[in-house]
Amino acid sequence: MEVRDIVAICGSMNRAWESMKFAKISFERAGYIVLLPADPDSSGIFTGEPFISKELLTAMHYKRIAMATIVYICNVGGYIGESTQMEIEFARGLNIPVYFAYPM
Numbered sequence: 001m002e003v004r005d006i007v008a009i010c011g012s013m014n015r016a017w018e019s020m021k022f023a024k025i026s027f028e029r030a031g032y033i034v035l036l037p038a039d040p041d042s043s044g045i046f047t048g049e050p051f052i053s054k055e056l057l058t059a060m061h062y063k064r065i066a067m068a069t070i071v072y073i074c075n076v077g078g079y080i081g082e083s084t085q086m087e088i089e090f091a092r093g094l095n096i097p098v099y100f101a102y103p104m
Contacts, residue, residue, distance in 0.1 A: 004030065004031045004032045004033075005032055005033070005068075005069040005070050006032070006033045006034075006035065006067060006068045006069050006070070007027050007032045007033070007034050007035065007068060007069075007070045007071070007072050008035045008061075008064045008065045008067070008068035008070070008071050008072070008091075008096075009023050009024060009027075009034060009035070009036050009037075009071075009072050009073075009074060010037070010061075010065070010071060010072070010073050010074070010084055010087045010088070011073055011074030011075060011076065011084055011101075012074075012076070012079060012080075012081045012083075012084060013037065015076050015077070015079055015081075016074040016075070016076045016079075019074040019076050019101065020036060020037075020074045021036070023072060023074055023101070024036055027072070032070075035064040035065075035067065035068060036064075037057070037060075037061045037064070038052065038057050038060065038061070058083075061087070062087070062090060065087060065090055065091050065094075065096070066090075066094060068091070068096055069096065069097075070096065070097055070099065071087070071088070071091040071096050071097070071098045071099070072098075072099050072100075072101070073087075073088065073098060073099065073100045073101060074101050075100050075101055075102050075104070076101070076102070077102070078102050078103075078104065080104075
Protein backbone atom coordinates (compact mmCIF):
# COMPACT_ATOMS: atom_id res chain seq x y z
CA MET A 1 0.00 0.00 0.00
CA GLU A 2 1.30 3.45 -0.77
CA VAL A 3 0.84 6.57 1.32
CA ARG A 4 -1.92 8.76 -0.05
CA ASP A 5 -2.72 12.37 0.70
CA ILE A 6 -2.58 14.29 3.97
CA VAL A 7 -6.05 14.82 5.43
CA ALA A 8 -6.89 17.52 7.96
CA ILE A 9 -10.10 16.70 9.79
CA CYS A 10 -12.25 19.57 11.04
CA GLY A 11 -15.57 19.87 12.84
CA SER A 12 -17.28 20.97 16.01
CA MET A 13 -15.23 19.84 18.98
CA ASN A 14 -18.41 19.57 21.06
CA ARG A 15 -20.60 17.81 18.51
CA ALA A 16 -18.23 15.90 16.25
CA TRP A 17 -15.16 14.85 18.27
CA GLU A 18 -16.11 11.16 18.37
CA SER A 19 -16.87 11.21 14.62
CA MET A 20 -13.56 12.92 13.97
CA LYS A 21 -11.68 10.17 15.82
CA PHE A 22 -13.57 7.50 13.85
CA ALA A 23 -12.80 9.30 10.56
CA LYS A 24 -9.11 9.40 11.53
CA ILE A 25 -9.02 5.63 11.94
CA SER A 26 -10.87 5.09 8.65
CA PHE A 27 -8.53 7.37 6.69
CA GLU A 28 -5.41 5.86 8.25
CA ARG A 29 -6.56 2.34 7.36
CA ALA A 30 -6.89 3.55 3.77
CA GLY A 31 -3.29 4.82 3.77
CA TYR A 32 -3.79 8.54 4.44
CA ILE A 33 -1.77 10.69 6.82
CA VAL A 34 -4.28 12.30 9.17
CA LEU A 35 -4.08 15.56 11.11
CA LEU A 36 -6.62 16.21 13.88
CA PRO A 37 -7.10 19.18 16.19
CA ALA A 38 -5.58 18.77 19.66
CA ASP A 39 -7.48 16.28 21.78
CA PRO A 40 -9.90 18.37 23.87
CA ASP A 41 -9.65 15.94 26.78
CA SER A 42 -5.87 16.08 27.05
CA SER A 43 -5.62 19.80 26.26
CA GLY A 44 -7.94 20.68 29.14
CA ILE A 45 -10.46 22.51 26.96
CA PHE A 46 -13.46 20.55 28.25
CA THR A 47 -12.38 20.72 31.90
CA GLY A 48 -12.03 24.49 31.88
CA GLU A 49 -8.35 24.27 32.82
CA PRO A 50 -6.51 24.42 29.50
CA PHE A 51 -2.74 24.20 29.65
CA ILE A 52 -2.52 25.60 26.11
CA SER A 53 -4.32 28.81 25.17
CA LYS A 54 -7.24 28.57 22.77
CA GLU A 55 -5.39 30.98 20.48
CA LEU A 56 -2.38 28.67 20.27
CA LEU A 57 -4.58 25.60 19.70
CA THR A 58 -6.37 27.45 16.89
CA ALA A 59 -3.09 28.55 15.28
CA MET A 60 -1.79 24.98 15.46
CA HIS A 61 -4.92 23.66 13.76
CA TYR A 62 -4.72 26.23 10.95
CA LYS A 63 -1.11 25.12 10.41
CA ARG A 64 -2.37 21.54 10.12
CA ILE A 65 -4.92 22.64 7.53
CA ALA A 66 -2.20 24.43 5.54
CA MET A 67 -0.11 21.22 5.54
CA ALA A 68 -3.01 19.11 4.24
CA THR A 69 -3.82 18.16 0.68
CA ILE A 70 -7.46 17.42 1.58
CA VAL A 71 -9.75 18.80 4.30
CA TYR A 72 -12.53 16.57 5.60
CA ILE A 73 -15.38 18.16 7.54
CA CYS A 74 -17.19 16.06 10.14
CA ASN A 75 -20.45 17.98 9.96
CA VAL A 76 -22.55 15.68 12.13
CA GLY A 77 -26.22 16.22 11.37
CA GLY A 78 -25.19 18.83 8.79
CA TYR A 79 -23.97 21.18 11.53
CA ILE A 80 -21.18 23.62 10.73
CA GLY A 81 -20.29 26.13 13.40
CA GLU A 82 -18.57 29.47 13.01
CA SER A 83 -15.05 28.11 13.64
CA THR A 84 -15.50 25.26 11.19
CA GLN A 85 -16.85 27.66 8.57
CA MET A 86 -13.72 29.79 8.97
CA GLU A 87 -11.56 26.66 8.57
CA ILE A 88 -13.43 25.80 5.36
CA GLU A 89 -12.86 29.29 3.98
CA PHE A 90 -9.18 29.13 4.96
CA ALA A 91 -8.71 25.79 3.18
CA ARG A 92 -10.53 26.99 0.07
CA GLY A 93 -8.40 30.13 0.07
CA LEU A 94 -5.37 27.82 -0.18
CA ASN A 95 -7.09 25.82 -2.97
CA ILE A 96 -7.27 22.73 -0.76
CA PRO A 97 -10.24 20.52 -1.68
CA VAL A 98 -12.87 20.33 1.08
CA TYR A 99 -15.11 17.28 1.53
CA PHE A 100 -18.04 16.81 3.89
CA ALA A 101 -19.16 13.77 5.87
CA TYR A 102 -22.80 14.75 5.29
CA PRO A 103 -24.27 16.51 2.23
CA MET A 104 -24.62 20.25 2.46
